[in-house]
Amino acid sequence: MTIEKRSSAFEYAPAPESRAVVDIAPSYGLFIDGEFAEAAEGRVFKTVSPSTEEVLSEVAQAGEADVERAVKAARKAFEKWSALPGSERAKYLFRIARIIQERSRELAVLETLDNGKPIRETRDADLPLVAAHFFYYAGWADKLGHAGFGANPRPLGVAGQVIPWNFPLLMLAWKIAPALATGNTVVLKPAETTPLSALFFADICRQAGLPKGVVNILPGYGDTGAALVAHPDVNKVAFTGSTAVGKEIARTVAGSRKKLTLELGGKGANIVFDDAPIDQAVEGIVTGIFFNQGQVCCAGSRLLVQESIQDELLDSLKRRLSTLRLGDPLDKNTDIGAINSAEQLARITSLVEAGEAEGAERWSPACELPSSGYWFAPTLFTNVTQAHTIARDEIFGPVLSVLTFRTPDEAVAKANNTQYGLSAGIWTEKGSRILAVANKLRAGVVWSNTFNKFDPTSPFGGYKESGFGREGGRHGLEAYLDV
């Protein structure tokens, strides 16, 4: 791979977003029963900014005793919270939604600092969706009898929720908003590399006057999550993350009465037919795989392009990739930010090396990587076959594999040839072809002539090993109700 410095008369001047709107404390505790507290064992870990490797803060690391305490607090709070009229619970959620809107600039900057994703995305995608989720589920709290789960659907109890680092605050919203609306209380473990926005959310709960113990936040590593999931007094487990961990959780809750929903990995196919509008398709492909540096479970990481337009499409795509700006995530012009952690960078690197070793052809646009932080240039692989590791394993990074097909049937067969079934894209001007192909795809979300669109009213979730249950929409309520 060669990366050369590009120069142009149209270089963008830096347009950094100010860090001054966010005040990150040097250390944070666990949030249990409405109070911040140190971990029982006194353990702490550091969270760093992936773009600079600067230590942002030191965070308490929850152990088993803390899980115990948090579940107890949530159990105690459940009694009153679930007994509250839905209309009152709704008002708390509306308050939270409003406070998120008020503090959205601060939270966007915080999220960008802790996660490494561009401010353009946290500001324009993550935060508006976070607020929208609380607004959406707030409205359900006093209308549950109309949700189609019977006249008087009951909450489950204490929800143990474990979320990933790719959309830290959005995943929190996906989990906490429906849980609270339905009358459950929660203990949530954010990812070890991105705990800060969840701790800021604890402060939002305080501002909203949410009763103590209804929301508890336990930063920690995998062992904290495992202890939470296995806790006998947890009634519902919700997990978003890797398929391997999802399977482990499914084994853990086997034989128990715990209700389980899993949002796991994916290897989305983005199918481009020969009659697709090329420019729009190229934008969709870029959104599909380079949004959030490709660290998206529903990323369109397998591009299936009809053979007759392969050259034209790839030329356009390469030209477009050459215009992507990689760098300081706080710069408002930045398209591609930092990879979330050194560990994730190593994983992407090793899979990409496997791709090269197996004979696929690697291409990246000319692109200078910053000297500190975790970075990976947008990468394209051609000459990829279905047997290649990069076509089968989820890379979870800015890496696109290009495969070809000749007929719609072949496209469907290749798209479905995966253990995953989370997302897929279809690009064609022909309506009947969209509907026919969408019908045959085994995927929970099918974007036609668009990609990576989300909305709180719209259920999201996978087929096959991409997990079970749906988040969002009316369907998302079911995960938190005894139905």
Place this chain on the structure above:
Amino acid sequence: MSDPRVDTRPDTRPDTRSDARLSVFKTYKLYVGGKFPRSESGRVYEVSDAKGNWLANAPLSSRKDARDAVVAARKAFGGWAGATAYNRGQVLYRVAEMLEGRREQFVREVADAEGLSKPKANAQVDAAIDRWVWYAGWTDKIAQVVGGGNPVAGPYFNLSSPEPTGVVVVLAPQESSFLGLVSVLAPVIATGNTAIVIASERSPLPALSLGEVLATSDVPGGVVNILSGRTAEITPSLAAHQDVNAIDLAGADEVLAKELEIAAADNLKRVLRPQTVDNAQWFATPGTERMTAFLETKTVWHPTGSLGASGSSY
């Protein structure tokens, strides 16, 4: 055990036989891929009535039979899932029609299997037939009830529709040999899944006879596959099978259910855990849970442009 050569079956039929005539026994066979094979293992086990009298030898299915059933169910899935909901409803209703014509046989078999009086067995069979009718009516309504259009905040058409999960293994309830069986089988296939049913271990005969009804009810071969034998022997390989998408643990005891749920995690099968249902409860009108447990929700997005939403100048 009583002597298998002597027909000790309590016969509730009007006795029209002369003493000289020897009755014809039925060889019970599995129902796999629309055919009636014996177990590949060549094994059978004795099935007796509630009083311990020998009724018949039922096939003792092997793990190979189970794998064959998965192949048959997978093969049938595309056609059945792709059939119109209206057509599936017609087929389910046809099952009720066929059963109605053979109700006396099932009343006798259920009475024998569960040690019920004739009126009680009658009630079981009536309810089972009616259940087919009930689910026949659901096939083209479930999508309207659990699907829907989503009002997303943007110029997009966005529709969620349910789709069948795929190949579903159903451990039929152990106690309710027919009504319970129908109550767990019909919802699985009503929505377009294909099924591998493990019949009640102690009372498999009504299930095996149901196969004969299904074969003559326009149910495509492979949509329902019925195995008899030792539940704990057949099911672990099915729970671990990579081409099975879901498992209903209705007929598993607590220990087996946990073991199977752990095995099912390996490819993240959808699991419906056993619920405590006593025999009387099978009579209650079901909810939709047994259908929704084996449905996926697919959400399709498409841009609409700015027209059509509010603000249109039409």
